[in-house]
Amino acid sequence: MLEGGAPAGGLAESPADGATATRAARGASLILDDVHKAFRLPHQRVHTLKERVLHPLRGRDYDDLRAVDGVSVEIAQGEFFGVVGRNGSGKSTLLKCIAGIYPIDSGQIHVNGRLSPFIELGVGFNPELSARDNVAINAVMLGLSRRQARERFDEVIAFAELEEFIDLPLKNYSSGMSVRLAFAVAIQVDAEILVVDEVLAVGDAAFQQKCFQQFHRMKDEGRTIVFVTHDMGSVERFCDRAMLIERGVVQMIDEPHRVGRAYNELNFGGLIHNRPDADRWGDQAVAEIVDCWFEDAAGNRTTAIAQGNRVSICTEVRFHQPIAHPILAMSVRNEVRHTVFATSSLFHDEQTGVYEAGDRVVARITFDWWLAPSLYQATPSVAQRGAGAAALDVREDLADLAVHATRVSGGVADLPHTLELARS
């Protein structure tokens, strides 16, 4: 799932066992296998024939924007699957690929059953036309025949509760009313798999309740729904699983509440991957820093946490030659490149152990994170004991951590403290 040598620490794919069992029993209704989709962004756009003729070579250079970059997922029949991600993360492109609106560059998408052809409610609605005409247009867009559209018209209008406004042009509808109409048509679609963008933000509270019932009915019928949303509330309320996508790459596929939390962290902090090409010193002949990462209190790798939580900074070192009592050190910089925290094995127990070639060791530094919300970068180092403490391997800014908090105090650290007021 995670590709390109960019492991997203802590965001592992580990759906609940129960859900896995259900999926296996029901069979997959939608399978994506290593789906890639890139858009060509020419450096200079050629819009006209004139430019093309005058400058035949211009615009031949282009960048590939990899909107969907190796997405694989299997969605079970009857599953409600949420896709979340920030703007520009590639989630809508992914949806369009699934719906067959965009051709994919490589990989495969398979469906088991009929796929709804639309990704948005109310497509083709025309403000000048009446509800009656709009239902006819929209229903045909959604895949019904003209006859089915006519037959189901009353049902649609009844569901939308718009009986009095049938012949009113849509431009005179409130936005809530037209959304209700759009939703009422959409649920008439004869498809086993629905792929929709932002489906749940509909109407007033009473109508929403009705929509929820419809969702449950669809679920009972074994229909599969894949939807994109920004609303973590509806993800947690409806989805069996959810997927978090960032820069076209799946970050996690997990239970909705975990994905919701990761999404919020992403929005607060900005998820940053470990960078393999960070500046590096030392010849690594004796010892090599293999990896460095942050762990949350539960011991999972993470790249974003809420302030006040317990955090461990871990460094894994591999030795290539025998060495006695190497020095392991760590420093943490904030966004403005101040070193706000540093520590070393020298400050603790100097006896770090004797290692043979091929041995590995993980140093774990644990503390409660009371530094201010910011982006932090950890620089681990390993050095030879003795005069000058020669650096064996130093890797600048190897691991990243985004720390978010509900308020920003302005200090570089928000130390736990008490406040007493003593009137004198």
Next chain:
Amino acid sequence: MSLSAVGAPSAIGSDLRRFWNLTWVLAMTTWKLRFYGSVLGYFWSLARPFMLFGVIYLVFVEFANLGAGVPHFAVYILMALVLFQYFGEITTGCLGSLAAREGLLRKVQFPRLVIPLSVALTALFNLGMTLVAVLVFALASKVYPTWSWLQLPVIIAILTLWAVGLGMLLSALYIRFRDIQPIWDVAVQALFYASPVLYVGTLVPASFQHPYHANPLAALFAQMRHAMLDPDSPTAWEAIGGAERLLIPAAIVLFSFAIGWVVFKHDAPRIAENL
């Protein structure tokens, strides 16, 4: 049920009923919108050809006396004008149609050819309605229906074939090159004068007669004149100088259609992302 692969949109798709339903609904919607909320809508739609006809009649028949010795010249001009406008409506309508329907193309998976074809269908509805008025005018001008009028649907069909072929080509090209629009406007204007709309084909000097009728519109309008207005006027094959030479305008029509189809079919899967 078994697994099936999800593909990209194609030109026609696998479900012809859905293709037709969509084309029909889009065409009807556009057509309805044109007349919506105005009783005079129909008359307004007639205003364009008839006003133009009025001016042309005045200038070319009354002032320039181009119609001397041409039976039912007024009806001829009106017929040719209506047919030419039908051709123009399809081609220029198709040209920007994909860009105009961007919302649909990006949100719904459907066969892409629906869009230009719905433009043609709307134009056909309009033509039908306009022809009713033309018929009234013809009867008032003492032109009466004959069996040979049955050739008109065939003439319209060939005209449609050519217009749709060019429409497919233009709509696909417009996505790449936006200046196709002014280029085509000029081309239509040129074609208007190069076709026998303001005059009859027999007015063209004898030495140009044959090459002139290589223009499919010239051949079609010559046949229209022969079949509907003046049995003494040359047929399309007489005008071009032999039935076998009709292969030239026929080839132009078929070639345009083939090119249009190939280009459109090739571009269809990526129309949504290239818009």
